[in-house]
Amino acid sequence: MANEIAALPVREAGNNFYHQSTNKHTGILSWLLTKDHKRIGLMYMIAIMTFFVVGMIIGLLMRLELIAPGRTIMNAQTYNTLFTLHGVIMIFLFIIPGLPAIFGNFFLPIQIGAADVAFPRLNLLSWYIYIIGAILVLVSLFLPGGPIDTGWTFYIPYSVRSTTNVSMALFAAFVLGFSSILTGINFVTTVHRLRAPGMGFFKMPLFVWATYATAWIQIIATPVVAITILLVIIERAFGVGIFDPALGGDPILFQHMFWIYSHPAVYIMILPAMGVVSEIIPTFSRRTIFGYKQIAYSSLAIAFIGYLVWAHHMFTSGMSDTARWIFSLLTFIVALPSGVKIFNWVATMYKGSIDPQAPFLWVMNFIFLFSIGGLTGLVLGSLATDIHVHDTYFVVAHFHYVMFGGTGTIFFAALHYWFPKMFGKMYNKKFANAAVALFFIGFNMLFFSKIYYGLYGNAEKIL
Amino acid sequence: MSGNEKHHSTGYGIYIVVWLALLAFTSITVTIAGVSLGRYTLFIALLIAAIKSALVINIFMHIKFEEKIFKVFLALSGFTLVIIFLLTFFDFIYR
Ligand SMILES: [Cu+2]
Numbered sequence: 001m002a003n004e005i006a007a008l009p010v011r012e013a014g015n016n017f018y019h020q021s022t023n024k025h026t027g028i029l030s031w032l033l034t035k036d037h038k039r040i041g042l043m044y045m046i047a048i049m050t051f052f053v054v055g056m057i058i059g060l061l062m063r064l065e066l067i068a069p070g071r072t073i074m075n076a077q078t079y080n081t082l083f084t085l086h087g088v089i090m091i092f093l094f095i096i097p098g099l100p101a102i103f104g105n106f107f108l109p110i111q112i113g114a115a116d117v118a119f120p121r122l123n124l125l126s127w128y129i130y131i132i133g134a135i136l137v138l139v140s141l142f143l144p145g146g147p148i149d150t151g152w153t154f155y156i157p158y159s160v161r162s163t164t165n166v167s168m169a170l171f172a173a174f175v176l177g178f179s180s181i182l183t184g185i186n187f188v189t190t191v192h193r194l195r196a197p198g199m200g201f202f203k204m205p206l207f208v209w210a211t212y213a214t215a216w217i218q219i220i221a222t223p224v225v226a227i228t229i230l231l232v233i234i235e236r237a238f239g240v241g242i243f244d245p246a247l248g249g250d251p252i253l254f255q256h257m258f259w260i261y262s263h264p265a266v267y268i269m270i271l272p273a274m275g276v277v278s279e280i281i282p283t284f285s286r287r288t289i290f291g292y293k294q295i296a297y298s299s300l301a302i303a304f305i306g307y308l309v310w311a312h313h314m315f316t317s318g319m320s321d322t323a324r325w326i327f328s329l330l331t332f333i334v335a336l337p338s339g340v341k342i343f344n345w346v347a348t349m350y351k352g353s354i355d356p357q358a359p360f361l362w363v364m365n366f367i368f369l370f371s372i373g374g375l376t377g378l379v380l381g382s383l384a385t386d387i388h389v390h391d392t393y394f395v396v397a398h399f400h401y402v403m404f405g406g407t408g409t410i411f412f413a414a415l416h417y418w419f420p421k422m423f424g425k426m427y428n429k430k431f432a433n434a435a436v437a438l439f440f441i442g443f444n445m446l447f448f449s450k451i452y453y454g455l456y457g458n459a460e461k462i463l
Numbered sequence: 464m465s466g467n468e469k470h471h472s473t474g475y476g477i478y479i480v481v482w483l484a485l486l487a488f489t490s491i492t493v494t495i496a497g498v499s500l501g502r503y504t505l506f507i508a509l510l511i512a513a514i515k516s517a518l519v520i521n522i523f524m525h526i527k528f529e530e531k532i533f534k535v536f537l538a539l540s541g542f543t544l545v546i547i548f549l550l551t552f553f554d555f556i557y558r
Contacts, residue, residue: 192532220540256551307543308550320557326550 087152210275369405394454
């Protein structure tokens with residue numbers, strides 16, 4: 001097999017950027033049937049950003065509904081649906097594939113000097129699987145039964161009893177998982193087999209390291225959620241009683257299996273973002289990265305420790321006390337490799353000649369917002385304080401500070417940082433700087449207030 | 464398949480033997496599900512599952528005949544899985 005991969009034809013690089021078709025087709029077909037990693041990355045970009053806008057509009061509608069007590073613009077069922085869709089779209093269609101599928105596809109082969117990813121056809125297939133999964137989500141909205149209303153975590157027993165189209169939406173998540181797995185397999189193989197001669201593992205750019213660690217999580221963790229989802233679908237269809245307590249099942253088992261994937265999935269979201277930060281900070285500080293090896297290893301460490309902490313999402317779900325303190329302890333260990341990264345980034349900036357352009361400003365945004373996310377995480381990771389704030393807006397705030405303040409801002413950072421490389425022109429710098437400022441103000445107005453009223457007991461799922 | 468790859472003609476015979484073994488283990492699982500084994504129930508179920516997956520991974524998935532790196536990565540994944548099982552038991556046993 002090894003020789004088969006190595007024998008891939010090397011395309012003439014240089015004058016053949018993605019503008020030219022690399023297959024026999026022209027026009028839209030040359031894109032839809034392309035095996036070019038750059039074109040596939042851009043196709044992912046169009047799809048993912050479309051869903052991001054949809055998810056954002058849904059979020060806006062939810063906030064509008066909550067602007068005054070009682071019914072404002074929609075009824076309770078519609079709100080529950082939008083609540084679920086916002087989560088499903090933003091998690092499964094935007095933030096999980098966001099950085100690896102767009103920027104990983106586009107830049108990972110370039111950064112290690114490969115002509116393409118190891119399996120270009122599989123890469124195209126993963127895009128189609130993503131689109132099929134997205135279409136299934138959309139179809140589930142319009143079938144009789146109505147759109148899913150369980151929340152994006154699909155908790156048992158409600159997800160077994162809800163009469164909405166839960167099975168179809170779950171199947172969509174199942175399909176989307178395969179897209180993620182295929183991307184992971186592609187990246188791991190590419191990094192092992194297609195590095196340019198002389199490019200040792202410790203010469204790889206740190207974005208590649210981060211994407212490589214992410215790819216391993218995609219491969220190992222995603223099947224767990226796929227199995228869990230299948231079991232729920234089977235349970236709904238045949239009443240088997242794996243999770244539903246009324247049938248002798250164990251609902252906490254569902255939460256275990258769900259979070260065994262979904263906590264590592266948090267690192268699928270954040271690790272590539274950290275890789276982008278490790279690219280941008282040296283560029284705009286005009287210094288080489290401080291502690292290259294430590295940052296590379298810390299990516300692997302985060303990927304590994306990420307498997308050991310999932311039950312911190314279940315402190316109030318009724319699992320054993322022993323498990324609660326063990327998972328609380330393990331959760332704090334994640335702070336170590338994350339701290340290694342933060343300190344190395346700051347040390348890179350030390351005495352650098354900093355050029356605060358838009359990508360760098362986005363990264364500063366990231367460090368500030370992600371730190372708030374991390375610190376609120378300490379409150380949630382401690383057993384006693386978690387009991388006070390569980391299921392409140394405090395959790396919502398923490399989650400959005402980590403995911404949107406973390407990965408979301410770096411999505412924009414990467415977009416600005418690589419925009420000239422991807423599109424051959426510079427973005428409007430004034431506009432970009434204004435966007436950073438607007439984002440910073442708006443984000444904190446929205447979510448810092450949630451920390452406050454979460455502490456005062458405002459429940460998470462409320463109308 | 465490239466030319467200089469080592470060929471392992473496992474033959475259909477071994478595949479059929481493995482398949483029969485898998486069927487046998489499945490029927491054992493189903494049978495003992497009705498027998499009360501007390502605290503050994505879970506242990507035996509996991510043992511049978513482990514043997515079955517070892518057969519599938521080594522023979523059907525051809526890992527036995529592959530390069531070392533595949534075995535190393537598979538072992539790492541298996542190790543992660545074992546840790547996940549162990550951690551889950553901290554809930555299951557003490558609940
Ligand atoms: Cu978590």
